[in-house]
Amino acid sequence: MTRRVYLDHNASTPVHPEVIEAMLPYLGERYGNPSSIHAFGQEARDGLETARERIARFLRVGKDEIVFTSGGTESDNLAVKGVAAARGSGHIVTSRIEHHAVLRTCQTLERQGFAVTYLPVDEHGLVDPDDVRRAIRPDTILVTVMHANSEVGTIEPIEEIGRVVRERGIPFHVDGVQTFGKVPVDVEGSGIDLLSFSSHKIYGPKGVAGLYVRKGTKMAAIQHGGEHERRRRAGTENVPGIVGLGKAVEVRGREMTAEAARLTALRDRLTEGVRARVPEVRVNGHPARRLPGTANLGFRHVESESIVLGLDLKGVAVSAGSACTSGNVEPSHVLVAMGVPLDWAMGAVRCSLGRSTTAEDVDYVIECVEPIVRKLRAASPVAAV
Amino acid sequence: MRYSPALIDHFRNPRNAGLMPSPDATGESEYAGCGDLARFYLRVRAGRAADVRFQTYGCGPTIAAASAGSELATGRRVKELMGLDRDAVEEALGGLPPDRKHAADVVAAAIRAAARDWVSRHV
Numbered sequence: 189m190t191r192r193v194y195l196d197h198n199a200s201t202p203v204h205p206e207v208i209e210a211m212l213p214y215l216g217e218r219y220g221n222p223s224s225i226h227a228f229g230q231e232a233r234d235g236l237e238t239a240r241e242r243i244a245r246f247l248r249v250g251k252d253e254i255v256f257t258s259g260g261t262e263s264d265n266l267a268v269k270g271v272a273a274a275r276g277s278g279h280i281v282t283s284r285i286e287h288h289a290v291l292r293t294c295q296t297l298e299r300q301g302f303a304v305t306y307l308p309v310d311e312h313g314l315v316d317p318d319d320v321r322r323a324i325r326p327d328t329i330l331v332t333v334m335h336a337n338s339e340v341g342t343i344e345p346i347e348e349i350g351r352v353v354r355e356r357g358i359p360f361h362v363d364g365v366q367t368f369g370k371v372p373v374d375v376e377g378s379g380i381d382l383l384s385f386s387s388h389k390i391y392g393p394k395g396v397a398g399l400y401v402r403k404g405t406k407m408a409a410i411q412h413g414g415e416h417e418r419r420r421r422a423g424t425e426n427v428p429g430i431v432g433l434g435k436a437v438e439v440r441g442r443e444m445t446a447e448a449a450r451l452t453a454l455r456d457r458l459t460e461g462v463r464a465r466v467p468e469v470r471v472n473g474h475p476a477r478r479l480p481g482t483a484n485l486g487f488r489h490v491e492s493e494s495i496v497l498g499l500d501l502k503g504v505a506v507s508a509g510s511a512c513t514s515g516n517v518e519p520s521h522v523l524v525a526m527g528v529p530l531d532w533a534m535g536a537v538r539c540s541l542g543r544s545t546t547a548e549d550v551d552y553v554i555e556c557v558e559p560i561v562r563k564l565r566a567a568s569p570v571a572a573v
Numbered sequence: 574m575r576y577s578p579a580l581i582d583h584f585r586n587p588r589n590a591g592l593m594p595s596p597d598a599t600g601e602s603e604y605a606g607c608g609d610l611a612r613f614y615l616r617v618r619a620g621r622a623a624d625v626r627f628q629t630y631g632c633g634p635t636i637a638a639a640s641a642g643s644e645l646a647t648g649r650r651v652k653e654l655m656g657l658d659r660d661a662v663e664e665a666l667g668g669l670p671p672d673r674k675h676a677a678d679v680v681a682a683a684i685r686a687a688a689r690d691w692v693s694r695h696v
């Protein structure tokens with residue numbers, strides 16, 4: 189049996205055992221509909237509201253400002269489309285490195301007549317708050333910038349951006365899916381009006397997430413039906429999932445700080461180890477302002493997917509920075525926006541570490557990478573080595 | 574696993590990978606959509622591909638296809654190789670998923686180009 193090492197925590201994480209345990213009663217005997225007024229319904233309602241309180245406390249916001257959704261993607265859609273729908277027309281400022289849940293939502297709104305500015309980033313993937321200031325127009329209705337990028341891990345200066353946006357009295361949405369429960373998020377200090385967060389990136393179940401909506405923020409519902417979630421998101425809540433998310437947040441509250449320090453050290457061990465053994469490697473992303481467990485390594489003149497497959501055969505799970513779909517290669521839009529040259533961007537591999545990652549895992553991966561890259565380069569007509 | 578055991582085996586242990594010094598013929602093909610590249614080298618004896626080597630840049634399936642293609646081509650008459658079908662390459666790999674069909678295309682085209690290169694100069 190080969191060793192199995194999972195370094196794809198930015199894609200998803202294993203559900204924490206305490207989370208599973210907390211969810212089980214809600215998959216079993218506590219099956220009522222939380223909107224029902226009878227005892228069965230109220231048991232489910234209690235689970236739902238306990239989770240809401242926990243998350244509100246964690247973010248230091250009001251309980252009524254939390255809306256549950258079906259995933260980070262829905263949270264992003266609700267925030268951006270919801271604000272756009274409440275205003276009817278206008279201009280949106282975002283960045284070129286957003287998750288597709290924001291980017292494609294903005295593109296859809298453009299086709300419906302909204303104007304959108306896609307801000308550039310520097311070579312580390314940082315948005316310049318001054319660019320935000322310059323992009324804001326009299327008709328700007330929303331600024332949406334992610335907290336940390338999932339591919340390269342760069343953490344954006346959302347406090348500074350938030351200050352710029354708040355001065356102008358414009359709603360500020362932050363996609364916090366990759367930072368929530370991993371690094372501190374200062375909702376108040378960053379002037380955030382809407383914050384997307386998800387469960388399956390922090391050892392909770394998939395298909396459940398939330399959106400923080402500051403009291404008074406004008407946001408229309410984009411899904412219509414019953415009175416759920418204070419009429420901001422219709423549909424019977426995913427009670428077991430939400431209970432799991434609440435538990436996951438509680439566990440992160442205990443573990444987050446120590447875990448961030450541990451993962452930063454392991455991540456640096458990984459990049460240093462690979463750099464010491466493999467020529468022509470670069471680290472994509474900001475050298476310091478980066479998610480603790482994220483290392484995006486660019487191997488020049490090798491194709492990412494062949495490295496991913498090579499590592500997969502060694503039991504190591506990482507993800508390819510550029511994806512070839514149906515014979516059409518798409519170098520990552522994030523790396524392109526950062527100006528990473530194509531011969532490096534095509535060989536980008538994202539390693540994202542998590543709770544279960546050990547130093548032995550990291551050393552094993554370093555050991556595996558070197559011969560894989562060497563062999564691929566030896567057989568490559570484009571590599572000089 | 575998304576790929577067949579034959580494909581994985583070729584990817585893990587590519588046959589005939591690497592440069593051939595002063596080959597009798599070379600052929601190249603690039604898949605425009607994704608930049609995958611295959612280059613084949615032939616050593617020809619008595620009209621047959623006595624030795625075949627390749628270099629590739631691309632995803633795992635393309636590397637595996639080049640390896641399988643090099644085995645298929647070895648010992649064959651060069652004239653025959655001018656008509657090498659991509660399906661023969663795919664078959665040697667035990668099939669390809671729908672979004673990786675180009676691996677066999679690019680490899681078969683590069684082998685055909687190498688064969689044409691030799692024929693154009695020797696026949």
Ligand SMILES: Cc1ncc(COP(=O)(O)O)c(C=O)c1O
Binds near residue numbers: 363364
């Ligand atoms: C930054 C960011 N936003 C949004 C999403 C989408 O979240 P979900 O998978 O919960 O829909 C992701 C997930 O990869 C993400 O990384």
